Amino acid sequence: MPDPHPAFVAPHPWLIEQIAFDRIAHERIAREETWFHVLAAASFVESLADLYTHNLLDYMEGDAEASQWLRERWEPEELQHGRALRRYVETVWPAFDWQAAFDGFCMDYRPYCKAELLEPTRALEMVARCVVETGTSGLYGLLQQISPEPVLATLVGHIRNDEVGHYKYFYHAFLRYRERERPSRWQVARVIRQRLGEIGQEDAYLALKNAHAVRHPGQTFSPRDFQRFQHTAGHWARAHYPYEMTVKMLVKPLRLPGLVNRMALPLLVRHARRVVAP
Numbered sequence: 001m002p003d004p005h006p007a008f009v010a011p012h013p014w015l016i017e018q019i020a021f022d023r024i025a026h027e028r029i030a031r032e033e034t035w036f037h038v039l040a041a042a043s044f045v046e047s048l049a050d051l052y053t054h055n056l057l058d059y060m061e062g063d064a065e066a067s068q069w070l071r072e073r074w075e076p077e078e079l080q081h082g083r084a085l086r087r088y089v090e091t092v093w094p095a096f097d098w099q100a101a102f103d104g105f106c107m108d109y110r111p112y113c114k115a116e117l118l119e120p121t122r123a124l125e126m127v128a129r130c131v132v133e134t135g136t137s138g139l140y141g142l143l144q145q146i147s148p149e150p151v152l153a154t155l156v157g158h159i160r161n162d163e164v165g166h167y168k169y170f171y172h173a174f175l176r177y178r179e180r181e182r183p184s185r186w187q188v189a190r191v192i193r194q195r196l197g198e199i200g201q202e203d204a205y206l207a208l209k210n211a212h213a214v215r216h217p218g219q220t221f222s223p224r225d226f227q228r229f230q231h232t233a234g235h236w237a238r239a240h241y242p243y244e245m246t247v248k249m250l251v252k253p254l255r256l257p258g259l260v261n262r263m264a265l266p267l268l269v270r271h272a273r274r275v276v277a278p
């Protein structure tokens with residue numbers, strides 16, 4: 001009997017065992033404090049995937065296809081992102097107590113990750129997921145472009161491709177629920193706007209704060225530290241952020257007519273540049 005969902009349960013495109021952690025060019029990255037913080041923070045957020053998956057699995061109960069994909073593709077891939085980034089961080093910065101920092105992050109972050117933060121309908125929740133996956137695709141796409149170290153470039157390239165795959169599945173699920181629920185374009189736009197405003201707020205802040213606390217015991221992570229970090233990130237993004245891809249992914253669920261889409265894209269890309277890296 002043919003597999004009913006072959007595209008969603010195909011073998012994982014890469015495995016952590018294939019990453020050459022023993023060939024990392026340490027001298028290219030070990031002194032890069034911003035990279036340490038970005039990678040540690042990303043490893044924390046990814047490692048929390050089991051929490052997000054269970055929220056979403058409950059929410060999608062009864063949808064066999066989505067449940068299967070979430071369990072067999074999404075969760076293992078997100079957890080592998082967390083494990084691979086953790087291993088990279090621990091290999092390059094062996095003195096860093098990853099577990100202690102992650103535990104601190106979990107304590108701080110769990111209150112923000114509740115089921116009631118899900119959208120009122122499944123179509124709209126799928127839009128919200130598309131926004132999140134657009135954000136991660138853009139982030140890892142940027143990191144891949146600017147990585148000073150080749151093994152890291154390979155690793156974040158794999159992660160970026162997975163995130164684009166996640167977007168594609170959520171978009172596919174959005175189309176299915178859109179048929180049934182018929183959300184208006186305004187409702188979809190509202191979710192996109194709202195979720196965009198949330199990207200990288202409390203999770204990024206709390207992840208950076210906990211990475212910093214364990215790396216620099218006794219020092220507090222002040223709003224000024226966070227601002228300095230944002231400044232560097234803005235500098236990176238100015239030249240290398242994949243604006244066009246990001247904007248295309250973001251507006252896709254609006255399903256704008258072709259002409260409107262073509263006219264709006266350049267404006268939105270320009271706007272996105274100002275927002276991401278003012």
Ligand SMILES: [Fe+2]
Pocket residue numbers: 046077078081136159163
């Ligand atoms: Fe991920």
Ligand SMILES: [Fe+2]
Pocket residue numbers: 078133136162163166
């Ligand atoms: Fe993802």
